[in-house]
Amino acid sequence: MLTRWCERVRRSGELTVFADASAVGWSDALRRARHVFNAISWSAKLGVRLIHSTEAPDLDAEARGDSAHSGADVHFCISGVAFNTLEGRTRYRANTDAPEIMVKAKITLPTPMVSAGTGISDREAGDGVKMVLALHELIHACGLGNREHTPLGGDADVFCGVFDSIKVNSIFREDDTIVKGKIEFPPATLNLRTLNFIRTNWR
Ligand SMILES: [Zn+2]
Numbered sequence: 406m407l408t409r410w411c412e413r414v415r416r417s418g419e420l421t422v423f424a425d426a427s428a429v430g431w432s433d434a435l436r437r438a439r440h441v442f443n444a445i446s447w448s449a450k451l452g453v454r455l456i457h458s459t460e461a462p463d464l465d466a467e468a469r470g471d472s473a474h475s476g477a478d479v480h481f482c483i484s485g486v487a488f489n490t491l492e493g494r495t496r497y498r499a500n501t502d503a504p505e506i507m508v509k510a511k512i513t514l515p516t517p518m519v520s521a522g523t524g525i526s527d528r529e530a531g532d533g534v535k536m537v538l539a540l541h542e543l544i545h546a547c548g549l550g551n552r553e554h555t556p557l558g559g560d561a562d563v564f565c566g567v568f569d570s571i572k573v574n575s576i577f578r579e580d581d582t583i584v585k586g587k588i589e590f591p592p593a594t595l596n597l598r599t600l601n602f603i604r605t606n607w608r
Pocket residue numbers: 541545551554565566
């Protein structure tokens with residue numbers, strides 16, 4: 406189900422994203438995710454750009470009805486490390502008077518860990534993998550729910566349901582990829598179906 410952002414955010418055409426201290430190891434991945442999204446958004450006229458913010462959101466302020474500025478729209482945080490967990494979670498905070506309208510979103514992701522081979526210690530997956538995971542959750546933060554996930558098939562994009570696995574590059578962690586069916590990400594692709602959902606929700 407699509408969830409609409411509040412009028413103020415939709416009119417601005419900007420979704421501000423704050424990453425807290427837990428996400429310090431994700432800053433490059435998050436920056437890349439924003440850039441990829443914004444480049445696609447510009448050419449596909451999605452109506453929303455992702456903007457870096459240094460202001461922690463007050464997740465309850467607008468729900469209480471405060472009109473004062475309440476920080477970034479989206480809170481991005483990391484919940485520790487995990488093997489075989491290739492999914493984050495994006496929760497919406499609604500306006501108390503209009504429960505169907507989103508006023509804040511919170512993204513929580515685990516840092517994915519991989520085994521790089523015998524005799525080599527486990528390590529974090531590369532930034533390309535993290536970028537894809539972050540981009541997936543940022544698309545949820547645009548108001549797309551699980552029902553909008555891209556169905557299985559040849560046209561898989563970064564907004565497909567659950568990813569299958571991480572393909573580890575034993576030499577360059579930067580070349581790790583995340584796998585869905587026969588497709589590997591990055592590159593971070595968004596298919597027409599996903600683009601249409603975002604554009605519709607930001608019209
Ligand atoms: Zn998802």
